[in-house]
């Protein structure tokens with residue numbers, strides 16, 4: 001397979017409706033620039049300005065060594081070409097799709113970003129132009145979200161596979177297991193946009209969709225600040241990667257509770273409803289790739305959560321309630337149980 005990453009552009013958010021231009025790949029058989037693997041890694045991933053006193057030994061040795069005063073939350077996520085991002089994604093888009101969902105796991109735990117490691121498997125056809133663009137965008141994101149690149153691993157392989165392990169400080173982690181009967185169920189922002197736009201991502205000849213739908217897929221916003229503010233308010237939290245119904249299901253099982261969701265309460269822009277009709281419920285509840293936070297909280301915190309959302313200019317919507325009963329999620333639409341064809345993304 002010819003590996004096709006896209007052209008690099010100065011502004012990765014620019015004109016997301018345009019089809020991606022594919023280029024800048026060394027054709028099979030052509031010679032790569034005379035730079036060794038180590039020189040390339042050093043040029044792309046070395047000398048980043050963001051640093052932290054906790055990093056005692058960084059890139060260049062067999063292990064990194066980190067010392068921290070607080071407990072660290074750690075999570076690893078893998079992004080696979082053709083599975084988590086399309087094969088023709090640009091270098092910048094690949095950086096975004098690999099990094100931002102990983103950071104979202106820190107948000108779900110209420111953790112404060114500290115550092116990350118990066119495991120890269122790349123096809124041999126990747127050239128230095130691609131790698132430099134990938135490194136540049138990753139560096140911007142790392143600075144924006146406050147994660148020091150502390151180490152990693154680079155190999156070749158048949159397709160691009162990028163693993164990002166994130167580490168964040170957390171004294172009182174938000175867990176999936178704290179939901180209690182009587183709690184409210186909340187979600188941040190709006191789910192369904194990234195899933196709604198996936199067909200257009202895979203086939204750019206489809207009619208254009210709103211820019212912010214494309215941005216929801218290409219540049220999800222980890223809810224780091226919200227996660228930290230939820231410590232002490234939320235009883236349980238999870239980030240929505242697979243689908244709202246599936247991820248609330250994980251939370252319900254971990255907490256041993258029954259979660260009821262009212263479709264009428266789900267935050268949803270009119271355009272989504274108009275385009276998808278009745279299929280909208282599956283998009284919003286089972287689409288995935290949202291990276292919003294779903295959480296539970298005692299009813300006494302309703303007002304505080306309302307003003308918290310307003311202070312961030314981020315919708316926080318009460319979408320249901322927690323009850324005692326068999327662990328799981330019950331969805332109701334117009335007072336009747338709604339059965340979805342599926343509840344979220346599954347790899348196998």
Ligand SMILES: Nc1ncnc2c1ncn2[C@@H]1O[C@H](COP(=O)(O)OP(=O)(O)O)[C@@H](O)[C@H]1O
Pocket residue numbers: 076077105241
């Ligand atoms: N290959 C694995 N080895 C050990 N633990 C795993 C593995 N894959 C997933 N897990 C654990 O299962 C839990 C759920 O994983 P996952 O669905 O990937 O969570 P998330 O959506 O937060 O990334 C996590 O606690 C994770 O550490």
Ligand SMILES: Cc1ncc(C[n+]2csc(CCOP(=O)(O)OP(=O)(O)O)c2C)c(N)n1
Pocket residue numbers: 077078082083084085086087101198241242287288289345
């Ligand atoms: C090209 C492409 N096809 C399909 C999807 C949809 N998709 C792939 S993985 C996934 C779920 C999230 O990924 P996963 O590896 O399960 O993340 P985790 O739950 O571990 O955070 C979704 C919705 C996508 N993002 N890109």
Ligand SMILES: [Mg+2]
Pocket residue numbers: 076077078
């Ligand atoms: Mg994971």
